[in-house]
Amino acid sequence: MSDATNRRTPVLATRDLQKSFGLTEALRGVDLAISPGEVVAVMGPSGSGKSTLLHCLAGVLTPDQGEVTFDGQVISALPERDRSRLRLKAFGFVFQFGQLLPDLSALDNVTIPLLLGGTKRAPALKQAAEWLDRFGLADKGDKLPTQLSGGEAQRVAVARALVTHPAVLFADEPTGSLDSLAGEQVLAAMLGEVREGGTTVILVTHDPRTAAYADREVIVRDGRLSPGYRGADQGADA
Amino acid sequence: MTDMNTSTTLLGLLGTGPSYGYDLKQDYDRLFGSKRALAYGQVYATLARLVKAGYILLLGGEAGAGPDRKRYEITPQGRTHLETWMFTPDVPSEALQSNLFAKTVIALLLDDDAERLLDLQRRQHMARMRELTKEKQAGEIGTVLLCDHALFHIEADLRWIELTAARLGELRTAVTA
Secondary structure (H helix, E strand, O other), X not given: OOOHHHOOOOOEEEEEEEEEEOOEEEEEEEEEEEOOOOEEEEEOOOOOOHHHHHHHHOOOOOOOEEEEEEOXXXXXXXXXXXXXXXXXXXXXXXXOOOOOOOOOOHHHHHHHHHHXXXXXXHHHHHHHHHHHHHOOOHHHOOOOHHHOOHHHHHXXXXXXXXXXXXXXXXXXXXXXXXXXXXXXXXXXXHHHHHHHHOOEEEEEOOOHHHHOOOOEEEEEEOOEEOHHHOOOOOOOOO | OOXXXXXXXXXXXXXXXXXXXXXXXXXXXXXXXXXXXXXXXXXXXXXXXXXXXXXXXXXXXXXXXXXXXXXXXXXHHHHHHHXXXXXXXXXXXXXXXXXXXXXXXXXXXXXXXHHHHHHHHHHHHHHHHHHHHHHHHXXXXXXXXXXXXXXXXXXXXXXXXXXXXXXXXXXXXXXXX
């Protein structure tokens, strides 16, 4: 999939995506194509529809009209059970805060996706420990989330999102609750790992300094991609 | 030349229709000149240069609201020059704001796509921020801090662009009143 010959085939794409909540039109026709291994920042003012776009891309929400394809397969029409399986197998998620299970140690938090995916406990613990090590948290495995700093907790959350080697990582304001320095450390660690592994990243943020870590950005405004940003290949390195 | 471009801004005012030097100065001061009103001499010198460049024509003839009788009109060449100015983003710098503000106001006066020019500028800014971020990631602490300094300044511009984009309707009402 991240084969160089296939780089032009999008890993994730939307066509005329529309989604309303009651009378509020959150998305009003979004066309977007994301290449394998790309890191794309989704920016826009509060209420512009950027989180709705992320949830539709991740198969959490189903659009009213239009479609989402992942790896060439239309996922927006799949039943919830199949989408749920896809999320577990192919997608990773990082949110702004409150995502670690408070009663479990850092290590146990990271093992969860592996156990849910059917990995046995011993190999799951081994892989989780390796991921904590990659994020500089080798000595924090037995700590509870409340015993970790904000930046450490967020790195545990990133390790948990990446432990299953997802094809796509969805990150919704992943550094939103951290100060500048801790935020940068989390981003640098996260993007270092995903670029090495060829993982595609959808990074929702309102912060330009965070978005500057991406290959390109799209701007959502009033449920549409902003005109200067329309199209799939507006030039990652233009 | 990242500071406000007086010559092209006057050309932009003429883009809304033929006008006199006196009226142009009044319009300019009302829209842009609260702290730096134009001198009449500067207006006429600029208009003469624009005529010479082929961007405007001297119509002459009837009297306007002011004392002068020279009336100017934008040429197709002038309009092309104006469009190019409006939709060419500036190199990010600390002194960029006034030129960008002028472009935005002129685009609104001409009923052109002000949102697009702000987007183009935003792309230019984000591209520069990506370069600085790459440089920073590969750099020593000194480079990191210098890049951070530049990044924070560009971010301030971006915030202004964001806010202006969100208030375009309000600005349109104010400038076209």
